[in-house]
Amino acid sequence: MKAFRAFVGLWLPVILWCALIFYLSGIPYLRITQASWDLIARKIAHVGVFAILARLLARAFMESTTWSWKRIFVFSLVFTILYACTDEFHQTFVPGRVGCVHDVMIDTVGGLAALGFWP
Numbered sequence: 001m002k003a004f005r006a007f008v009g010l011w012l013p014v015i016l017w018c019a020l021i022f023y024l025s026g027i028p029y030l031r032i033t034q035a036s037w038d039l040i041a042r043k044i045a046h047v048g049v050f051a052i053l054a055r056l057l058a059r060a061f062m063e064s065t066t067w068s069w070k071r072i073f074v075f076s077l078v079f080t081i082l083y084a085c086t087d088e089f090h091q092t093f094v095p096g097r098v099g100c101v102h103d104v105m106i107d108t109v110g111g112l113a114a115l116g117f118w119p
Contacts, residue, residue: 010060017053018083024049025087029096043106050107051114054080058115073115080111 024030032041057076061067067075084107088099 006064010063014053014056014060017056021049021053021083021087022090025090025097026094028094043103046103046106047110047113050080050084050110053083054111054114076115077108077111081108084108084111 030042031038032045035041054076057079058072061072061075065072081104084104087107088101088103090099091097092099
């Protein structure tokens with residue numbers, strides 16, 4: 001029962017956040033605002049969404065393993081980057097959306113920022 005509670009408390013938020021990212025990526029022609037700065041708003045959202053993912057992963061690894069911070073950092077960042085890649089691939093199948101390597105790089109910056117500020 002304790003393991004189940006640990007899973008729910010640590011890993012379920014990661015799974016749900018990934019599901020939210022997947023859901024948002026599947027919305028055709030997604031726009032945050034109708035203003036001319038929509039592109040900037042979407043890129044900022046990329047940073048924030050993947051920063052949260054990286055922190056959730058680091059939290060789950062910290063509480064469920066005895067790994068060093070360096071290993072947690074690497075695994076959290078690698079998973080964040082891989083999920084960003086799958087997210088962009090998913091968008092290639094959604095009308096009005098495109099997969100973009102630049103977005104993966106922006107997502108990586110979000111992950112790095114989140115992990116760099118939280119030892």
